[in-house]
Amino acid sequence: MIGSAPAEGGPSRFVTGVVVKVVLLALVVALSVFALPGLVDQRQWVGVGIVVAVPVLLVWVYAGRRRVPLKYLVPGTVLLIAFQLYPVLYTASLAFSNYGSGHRLSKAQAISTIVTASIEKVPNSKEYTLTVATKGDPATAPFVYFLTDLEDGTVYQGTTQGLTEVAAGEVTKADDGKVITARGWHILNAQQINARSAALAAFVVPSDNGYVKNIGLSRAYIGRPTVSYDAKTDTLTDSKTDSTYAPREGKFVATDGPGEDISTGWRVNVGMANFRALITNPDIRGPFLRILAWTIAFALLSVLTTFGLGLLLAIALDHPKLRGQRLYRSLLLLPYALPAFISLLVWQSMYNRDFGLINDLLHTKIDWFGGAWTARLAILLANLWLGFPYMFLVCTGVLQSIPRELRDAARVDGANAFAAFRTVTLPLLMVSVAPLLIASFAFNFNNFNMIRLLTDGGPFPANNSTAGETDILISYTYRLAFGGQSAQYGLASAISIAIFVLLALISFVGFRKTRALEEVHR
Secondary structure, three states: OOOOOOOOOOHHHHHHEEEEEEEEHHHHHHHHHHHHHHHOOOOOOOHHHHHHHHHHHHHHHHHHOHHHHHHHHHHHHHHHHHHHHHHHHHHHHHHOOOOOOOEEEHHHHHHHHHOOOOOOOOOOOOEEEEEEOOOOOOOOOOOOEEEEEEEOEEEEEOOEEEEOOOOEEEEEEEEOEEEEEEOEEEEHHHHHHHHHHHHHHHEEEEOEEEEEEEOOOEEEEEEEEEEEEEEOOOEEEEEOOOOOEEEEEEEEEEEEEOOOOOOEEEEEEOHHHHHHHHHHHHHHHHHHHHHHHHHHHHHHHHHHHHHHHHHHHHHHOOEEEEEEHHHHHHHHHHHHOHHHHHHHHHHHOOOOOOOOHHHHHOOOOOOOOOHHHHHHHEEEHHHHHHHHHHHHHHHHHHHHOOOHHHHHHHHHHHOOOHHHHHHHHHHHHHHHHHHHHHHHHHHOOOOHHHHHOOOOOOOOOOOOOOOOOOOOHHHHHHHHHOOOOOOHHHHHHHHHHHHEOOOOOOOHHHHHHHHHHHOOOO
């Protein structure tokens, strides 16, 4: 703690602690200062407030002698907000919006993009050689154009504010007039430009006769937009087609003329539309309900099969006179010790129709991943291999904790081995195992790696490339958001909320049943 007296006999440790704290606080402040200009340029005022507030809070807490409880509470609270609370709230906000392909911008950005995209070359206008540069990070810093007039060789600097002439000594030109160096500026290469192609497409430089627009990476021209925006009527007008567009549900739609709706839109609040689509839209409802049914079945069957096999093996190895128990148990835990993603890739190769080990052993030619039911069976078998060692380990520990005298007493009372297990061992075992079964169900309900690495959701119906026959809700959600040609973040977020609610309800009911078991056998 800065400013406190050093511990007796440990001045060097105190000095080291002070230095570490100062260095860490300085790094936090430096990172905040580094991130602040970019957030200001993008007008992310909430982010600016967070970047300013967090360093101030940390310095206030750790630079004084007091506030000892906060020294322990603040890091956990900040990380909780950053990595749990914020993602949950952000996902919930997306669920009530149309955010996705064609609706990622603000309205002002969408209008600017539409107008910019309509720019066409003015007849007989000037052309320039083009060099794209930035001042600062090439991946994030604002663009600037260095434009060389092909007629007189004059070099201009183009920004969003307009064109300004550049002194001859400030730049170096190639034989064709293209600027190759500029004092104080970083010239972007083709790879860096292509990485920001979307941002470059929306970048234009205003001029007296219109706008400077790039042609590829080395040429630019003077052009004028054919689409104009009227802020008073909130409409767009296309002079080429004489069409008028009005805003509706986050995009501009044609109100007259032969024009079609404009695909570039913006993010708006749609209320419960995404949730209603899960129920009312047949194109979404059908795949969603089918995937929901398979997700529940997959999670339930995975728990039952892995628990059943694990319990059976635990009972078989629980006999006190069995020799080599440690060796057998170690061998049975091998699938649990291997990384799951490696095992899944091995299982995928084993299911190969032509060269897979399973078909070779069975002397068959089953296309395991070609049919819906064979693919589902393949997933359950692979998950059984990966999951039973955990259940075996848990059941072994619980069986060893159950007094053998209780089972012996049941046998003395005349119960056979099965009856003694059913009436004594199993109820006591379930008290300890039931919460773990609920946790296993929740894990398999969202077992993304299993589906992604083994089948990737396939096979897919002929009329739907988004919802596969082996998809579970989490893999379906991932494909809606990231895996398809059209990203539907709003709908994917709504499904994420539905997954959360379903798991919460299932877990609530399961834990109530577990509590009832504890009360019965207390």
